[in-house]
Amino acid sequence: MPAVQETIDQVRQIDVDQYKYGFETTIEMDKAPKGLSEEIIRFISAKKSEPEWMLEWRLEAYRRWLTMEEPTWARVDYPKIDFNDLYYYAAPKNQSGPKSLDEVDPELLKTYEKLGIPLREQEILAGVEKSKIAVDAVFDSVSVVTTFKEELKKAGVIFMSISEAIREHPDLVKKYLGSVVPTTDNFYATLNSAVFTDGSFVFVPKGVRCPMELSTYFRINEKNTGQFERTLIIAEDGAYVSYLEGCTAPQRDENQLHAAVVELVALDDAEIKYSTVQNWYPGDKEGKGGIYNFVTKRGDCRGKNAKISWTQVETGSAITWKYPSCILRGDGSRGEFYSIAVSNGHQQIDSGTKMIHLGKNTSSRIISKGISAGFSNNTYRGQVSAHRKAENARNFTQCDSLLIGDKCGAHTVPYIEAKNATAQFEHEATTSKISEDQLFYCLQRGIPEEAAIALIVNGFVKEVIQELPMEFAVEAQKLIGISLEGSVG
């Protein structure tokens, strides 16, 4: 497997504790004052030239948020966040809607170049035709550039920043925004509803198969900023779209907050494939700094035979609190969740999924692979439920945990709830360390220990890697290798 060899090389090149994406870009920023109030929300809304209804929507969420309490049930431990000590809006200056890449601040482009994002259309065009990827890049709070707009337009696909969509397609946004994750949903989702600054909007009309992968890169750059992006993807009857998001942030001593909301709506026979490679700064060796990642992601299989599939590779963030879920409302709909969560150092991950079976003949599949190393704690928390009318609901869940070292923890907390006699649920979970036999056979063949572990870990997560779009599978494998660097004794 060449990819594995690459992982090993990559791991060797990088010293312990070096976060590849930890650079900072110096760009003049336009910031709102610190703190959260109705004024700040009015400011954000005005900055984005939003219609009145959007401002009202935000304010309603904000008022609701003031009455809510921060949840404490997850197995994560962090000092209390002072929500008034954050910037809720930071945008690169000179940014008045670039018409083409030439108008984008070259500093920004350099940043993305360092990130390895294929922003430059020609680079991609020079590549193989089928590996084309349309990218929306979000820098701190603002979507900077969206590529391939024209070509997507021809296919009838709308792919733009959500701020633009609010202005250009208000009816669509009004119809779907908050319909999967209501503004009252939970503490962080409500906060997001009040202050979200940007994110992506995708609309794939009836019968259209989106001609390319869509992708968004999120980057937090500015100090003390919270990033609150909002993504909304709608696939109409028979439509198909595959979407990938990636996330990075500079290295900083203080913790930064990221509270995103992602809503997916799949109508009759539609399919949405959503992949995430999350690599926010995880903090240093002592557990100082890093991103607090509190994310609400939910997909609604609203139509018959709709399908939503979540794939995630979680290697970054100091704290991850994330449960991409599927509401299987339409008869015959299907939900999938494939996850790799790697924690090292002092990272804390509490992640999993919810599969809510409401319709008849719905099925779901959960494959979760957790790898804990260092002093980290890695929890899978998931819920599978079949409601009274969910005849013939089917679920298969497998969550495996791998422990590397004796100072870390791996936990599994599944909730299995069956209210229908025809439901069939199967759940399996295992926790173990790397097999000594496997390691021995590798060493015996002259493979060094670190390489052998990378090899075994890549084998452990293979089922999930296979679900990623090809271009990102390689990147994900590298990331896992890097994340585990220094964990071998």
Added chain:
Amino acid sequence: MNMQTGKTLSAAEAALCEAYDHAVGELPGDAAVLAARDTLISDFKQAGLPTRRVEAWHYTDLKAMLRALPAFDPAASAAKASPLVEGSTVLSVVNGVADARGAAKAVTVRRFAEALADGTAAEGLTARDADDTIGRINGAFVRDGFVIDVPAGTELAAPLEIQAVQNAGQTHTRFPVTFGAGAKATVVERHLAAGQNPAFVTTLSDISLADGADITWIILQAQGAADTHLGEIRITLGTDAKLRLYVVNAGGKVVRQEIHVVVAGEGSDLKLRGINLLGGETHNDVTFTVGHDVPNTTSTEVIRNVVFDRARGVFQGQIRVAPDAQKTDAKMSCNTLLLSDEADFSAKPELEIFADDVQCGHGATVIDIDHTQLFYLMARGIPENKARAMLVNAFVAEIVEELEDEPLVEALEGVIAAWLEKHA
């Protein structure tokens, strides 16, 4: 963590607090016992009955389920039943009053009422943690039970049966039982109903196995269709101790069985087998935790549930492996046959692992009867209802057979068959 903060009391909460104020003058116990009771009831007043918001009670909203509490009924009478296994030594508690006569000579038995009176019981009157509602209610109100000591090296030839028979009213009993090093015994703990009127029962067994003890403990809960049964079993295992614990639930309206095991000695082995036969309007919750605190221990848990009618079943199981508890081998499985559209079952099998050189796993399934198996039976001329009954029986009886103690296996199979006869 308990989220409630002493708001208005529900009817059942108020009834419990009032009952305590009335009973406190005549509850047995010295000053230390009384102080412990006071602490427990004041904690209870503060926390109230648990709701869904308390994670440990996520599926059993006791506050909503307990509407009113039956008062003590002096007219109710109850009689001892014949033992589950013929030839057993029977220690009975009838309507809350223990009778220590009839104990085998090899075993020391004392009424718990005496231990309360002389204060030796005070130490155990504590709650395990903030969510231990059963420990609190039981500790505040307990009047009787047995303190049993099976001395080191003792091997009991016949099973020892602790039989609690209740007819309406309220009873709170406790059974601290210690098994000395190398002791071998089979204990049957039975909870039965003598009448139709609702009873409210809390019971707490505190079982400790010294090094090398080899014990089989069977809990058979068969209370009435209107009864509330809140049971707690606390277990500590010493080095090389072996415990086979069978928990069979075949009755009650609101049932919560908490089983908490501390694996404190290397080389020890726990086998938990649970059978939950649920029908009618029963809400049955089995909550199990095992803490592997030392290296080289094993535990396996197999829970089988059969759910009919409008019954609701819950299984919460947690395997904890402490840091340094290397070479732990722990496996848990929970299988459910959901046999009615109005029934439901919820499972929460948890793993909490802090050591790396371990083999831990859990599996959970919720299924209907296997249609191919049904077909093969019917193809052999067995009518459908009978074939179904056979398959359901086989699903639960399978784990009883593991006991390898002929009279005990037969007796438990009899209980299962009789229950299925009545409900299927």
